[in-house]
Amino acid sequence: MGLKQQLTNSTAWMSLAASGMSIVSFLVFIIISRILSPTEIGLAVFAILVVEAGKIILNGGISQAIVKRADWNHEYASSCFYLNIFYALVFTAIVWFAGSPLTARYYDPAAVPVLQALVVIFLLEGIKVVHEGKLRREFAFKVIAVRSISASLLSGIIGVVMALQGYGVWALVAQQLSGQLLVTVVTLVSARWWPEFKFVWHHAKHALKFSSPLMLAQLINTLCSSVLEFMVGILLGPAALGIYRIGGRALFILQDIIVRPLEQTALPALARLHDLSSRASACLRIMRMSSFIIVPIFFGTAAIAPEFIVLVFGEKWRASGELMSLIAVGSAPLLIRYQVNAALTAQGKTLWVLGLTLSLLIATVALGYFWVSKGLIYAALAYVATTYFAAILGLIIFQSHFGCSFAVIIKTLLPSYIASATMLGICWATKNQLGNLPLSLQIPLIALVGALSYLLLGLLVFRPETKNFLQEALSIAPAKVSPHLLRLQHWLGFN
Secondary structure, three states: OOHHHHHHHHHHHHHHHHHHHHHHHHHHHHHHHHHOOHHHHHHHHHHHHHHHHHHHHHHHOHHHHHHHOOOOOHHHHHHHHHHHHHHHHHHHHHHHHHHHHHHHHHOOHHHHHHHHHHOHHHHHHHHHHHHHHHHHHOOOHHHHHHHHHHHHHHHHHHHHHHHHOOOOHHHHHHHHHHHHHHHHHHHHHHHOOOOOOOOOHHHHHHHHHHHHHHHHHHHHHHHHHHHHHHHHHHHHOHHHHHHHHHHHHHHHHHHHHHHHHHHHHHHHHHHOOOOHHHHHHHHHHHHHHHHHHHHHHHHHHHHHHHHHHHHHHOHHHOOHHHHHHHHHHHHOOHHHHHHHHHHHHHOOOHHHHHHHHHHHHHHHHHHHHHHHHHOHHHHHHHHHHHHHHHHHHHHHHHHHHHOOOHHHHHHHHHHHHHHHHHHHHHHHHHHOOOOOOOHHHHHHHHHHHHHHHHHHHHHHOOHHHHHHHHHHHHHHOOOOOHHHHHHHHHHHOOO
């Protein structure tokens, strides 16, 4: 199987996994959010943010070192395994002995027992990181997808049952713990590998040299994505954090479904290419194809967000609707930053990944410091400003390292953003005419108008870009799909 086909299949499986996990967790979150108050949601969210940050950091360096290594080496993998267990123990100790008192003092004492219960996840995550890397380097994304969906479904059932039984925030805790336990067990079994009782220092030193900048970058990147939520919780309180989290929850799902699969599969694919120009070309092609689809999805989501929040979560969460619109517009450029990071990592330029992420953190903290205290809308605006800043800075760094013309990069990406912004304006204008209709009708009508307007813009205004997209899709499509794409090209006049 060729590299392009591997990337396509892997992305499809990871999209399936992300979709299944996100849909299940979203349904669970809807049920629980209708039962709990904003304050209760805020208490659980703060602890989950801390644990999610630790999980991402644990996966950030060692797993990628395993993926990038040309050959599988048992001693190297075993050394990485024990190194990661050490990291997990360190994170557990830091959160237990330092994070708990800080949470009690600066946030809310009621969040402390929730946080302490969830730190077990660090150890479970640390055990499976190398095994996860082994599966990814072997492109075993089908196994990862089935594992993730199954664990999400079973843990979701546990969470819903406990919520209906009146366990409150502990329903979310049980869901998190049971899901992590199931994922860890299945990963260990699926990888068909267990570490030797051997720790080789020069292997560990190699892994540390490669992974430390990435781990630090992941720490900073995690802070970038969660620092605004931490600031909202600390400066505005648990109830405000609950409202902000609801506003971003559906967007996090979209990110998991359509952005993160490409992030996870791009590195193994780009790492298999051996020259600078091939990596640059492949990265630009991935960004061009994915932007053609992903950007309008986020901009379209911004158009229906207020109505969606009230319809799905209930009237008590109406304030989350405007936040969701802003966060949706700010989520569109995440793909650019993730793909630039993957290309730099494949090229061994991990310090530049660190520098880019550090720049984003500084910008986020600075804007958050001045804006979050003014209210939730300003917190969402800070998110929008920093994501676009990071995307532009990432493209400048990409252009510098890979020798691409900046004009070519802009020409690759800008049409999707222009068409999507135009579509958003059309959707807003349409929405003003539908005010008397039920929300259940407004949402699909606005979505239909958005899809048709984007299609027409692609065919009439951005015709060359649409033709390129279809040609790229044809080159990687399965054999059964290719005839349909050829007929579509013929029907649209792209011969």
